[in-house]
Each structure stands twice: as structure tokens, then as C-alpha cells.
Amino acid sequence: MTPMGQSTGGWETWSTKKKLIVLVSALLVLILVLGIALGLGLKHDKEREPRETPPTPTRWQPAAGSTFQIMILYQLDDTSTNADIYDIDLFYNTKDIITQLHKDGRKVLCYFSAGSYEDWRDDRTQFHKSDLGSNLAGWPGERWLDINSENVRRIMLSRLDTARDKGCDGVDPDNVDGYDNHNGLGLTRADAADYVNWLANETHVRDMSMGLKNAGDIIPYVIRNMQWSVNEQCGEYKECDTYAKFIDAGKPVFHIEYPKGNKVNDSLAVTNLQKQNVCGSDGARGFSTVMKNMNLDDWIETC
Known part of the structure; x- marks a missing residue:
């Protein structure tokens, strides 16, 4: 107061x-x-922007223009195609098959899906429910994987160990482009670039090579860590200029086109017009181009 x-x-x-x-x-x-x-x-x-990762050492770098055959529908049962490189399924093929290909003077790439769950694979029970995203459109039994998941990466390390133990010279990890599809997991280009570079580093320490499957948007961030590109349908979709960066870097592009369409898988030859359309694809100069059935059985034609 x-x-x-x-x-x-x-x-x-x-x-x-x-x-x-x-x-x-x-x-x-x-x-x-x-x-x-x-x-x-x-x-x-x-x-979260894609970042380029310095390359890790690897022993085998195939030359640009190397010929190849890809057959992943079942166990390899025909080696009559005169190709430098065979791209075959990791699960279906044995070490003895790969050893024989080596005796025949071929290099072997082992295919597996690094970005999708397949409900017929031997290790399918190891995935967690939380690892799984949306279904792959047009591919029954497949779902996008959370490539940021520690469990998914652990499974992929086991697959790389299997590839090494079977004698694969390199691996062909498919479906790393979930970011460009309705994946149901929020995957981004940055996730894909990080995952592909991680896979490459783990592949190289196991004395194998690795290529990028499709996923053209992340090429600038991973190309130094890749030994080749495997591309599907860049001619059909007018995207071959994107993958020509590998040729410019002295690395092959194993280029696959499906001139018969999605539903025809037979042993009949393509028409002259179909072959002309494939072999004259804009921007595909220097690519190792093959024509295949969509199911990737042993039928093949080359340019």
C-alpha cells in the first residue's frame, strides 16, 4: 500500500x-x-534429395556391346544361344549350371527382385507384413517392398550371399523403381538411389558386379556404382536417350523389347516390320538389343 x-x-x-x-x-x-x-x-x-555415392571397387566390367541372353521363367535348359552373358534366375538355377556356363566361356548374371515381394519364392516367409506395399499392376503375387526396411535389406543380403556362393559374376536386381509406381509405401527417388547404391556396395564386397534395372530417373546418382544397365522397352517408350549415358561411360546397355506384346508368348519369329521397329529404335545405338517374349522364356531374336 x-x-x-x-x-x-x-x-x-x-x-x-x-x-x-x-x-x-x-x-x-x-x-x-x-x-x-x-x-x-x-x-x-x-x-532426401538423391545423392551420388562414390563407386566401390569391382573386378568385372563387361564391355559395351557385349551380347546377352536373358531367361528367367524357369531353370535354364538351353545354352545354344551364342551370347557372351547369360542373365538367369537366382533361385531356379544351381551352382552346377553356372559352372557349366563358365566352362562354355560365358559370364553369368543372376536375377532376383530387389524391390518386390513374390509369393512363390523360397524365402517369402521371412518378409514382415509391414514390409509389403501395393500390388504390382499386371503381376499377380507381387507386392512392392519397403526398401528402407532393415528386414528387407537383411533378406537381400542373404540373396547376395546366395549369388556369390553359386558363382554368379554379377546380379540383376529388378523392381527398384517403386518410386515411379503406385507403391503404397511413399517411396521416393531418393529412397531408390540410396537403396541401389547400398545394394551395389554390398554386391561389390562380395566380388560381383551389378547393373541398374530400368529406373532411368536415378541414373545420375548411381551410374558410377553400376557396371551396366538392363533396360526394358526404352524403344517402345522413346526413352533410349536416357540410358545412352551408360554407353557414353563405356558400359553396356542390355536392352530388351517385347514386339509381340504382353499376351503372346510363342516360338514364332517376329515380322520384318516388328524387327525393323526394334532394331531402329531412336537413341539405342550401341545397345545390346534382344527381342523376347514378355514371360522371358528361352525364345530370343537379335538385331
Whole structure:
């Protein structure tokens, strides 16, 4: 209580100053917190951009223009195709088959799906429900995989060990382009680039080579770590210029076209017009081009 006749102006002035100090301090704290949050957000965005990874050493680099045959529908039962390289299924083929191909002077790529769950594979029970995304359109029994999952990566390491133990010279990991499809998992280009580079590093330490399957959007971020490209239908979709970066780098593009369409899988030859359309694809100069049935059985024609 203030005595009569005594001014309260000094106390009121100090009280006002104190309130201003508290208010300014609170504002400074708020600005600092917002700045940190914004900085973290920008950092997160930057980290999610695809990043190029330095290449890891590998022994075998096939030459651009190498010939190849791809057959992944069943166990290899025909080696009559005169090709430098055979691309065959990792699960269906034995070490003895691969050894025989080596004796015949061929190199062997072992195919497996690195980005999709397949309900007929031997290790299918090892995947968790949380690893699985949307169905692959047009491919019954397949679902997109969460390539950021530690469990998925553990399974892929086991597959790479199998490829090494069977004597594969390289691996052909398919379906790494989930980011470009309705995957149901929120996968991005950055996820794909990180995963492909991780796969390459793990492949190389097992003394095998690796190529990029399709996924043209991430080529700039992974090409130094790749030894080749496997591309499907760049001629049909007018995308071959994208994959020509591998030729420019002295690395082969194993190029597959399906001139018979999605539903015809037979042993009949393609028409002259179909062959002309494939072999004259814009931008595919220097590619190792083959024509195949969509089911990738042993039927093949070359340009």
C-alpha cells in the first residue's frame, strides 16, 4: 500500500520495463525455436534429395556391346544361344549350371527382385507384413517392398550371399523403381538411389558386379556404382536417350523389347516390320538389343 502523497510513477515504470523484457525474451525464444525447426526441415529436405555415392571397387566390367541372353521363367535348359552373358534366375538355377556356363566361356548374371515381394519364392516367409506395399499392376503375387526396411535389406543380403556362393559374376536386381509406381509405401527417388547404391556396395564386397534395372530417373546418382544397365522397352517408350549415358561411360546397355506384346508368348519369329521397329529404335545405338517374349522364356531374336 502506497503512503499518501507518495508518487507511484517509478514503480509503474519499472513494472512496465519488466513486462517488456519478458515479452522481448519470449519473442527471441520463439524466433530461435522457429529458426531451429526451419533449419531442421531444410536439412531433412536436402537429405532426401538423391545423392551420388562414390563407386566401390569391382573386378568385372563387361564391355559395351557385349551380347546377352536373358531367361528367367524357369531353370535354364538351353545354352545354344551364342551370347557372351547369360542373365538367369537366382533361385531356379544351381551352382552346377553356372559352372557349366563358365566352362562354355560365358559370364553369368543372376536375377532376383530387389524391390518386390513374390509369393512363390523360397524365402517369402521371412518378409514382415509391414514390409509389403501395393500390388504390382499386371503381376499377380507381387507386392512392392519397403526398401528402407532393415528386414528387407537383411533378406537381400542373404540373396547376395546366395549369388556369390553359386558363382554368379554379377546380379540383376529388378523392381527398384517403386518410386515411379503406385507403391503404397511413399517411396521416393531418393529412397531408390540410396537403396541401389547400398545394394551395389554390398554386391561389390562380395566380388560381383551389378547393373541398374530400368529406373532411368536415378541414373545420375548411381551410374558410377553400376557396371551396366538392363533396360526394358526404352524403344517402345522413346526413352533410349536416357540410358545412352551408360554407353557414353563405356558400359553396356542390355536392352530388351517385347514386339509381340504382353499376351503372346510363342516360338514364332517376329515380322520384318516388328524387327525393323526394334532394331531402329531412336537413341539405342550401341545397345545390346534382344527381342523376347514378355514371360522371358528361352525364345530370343537379335538385331
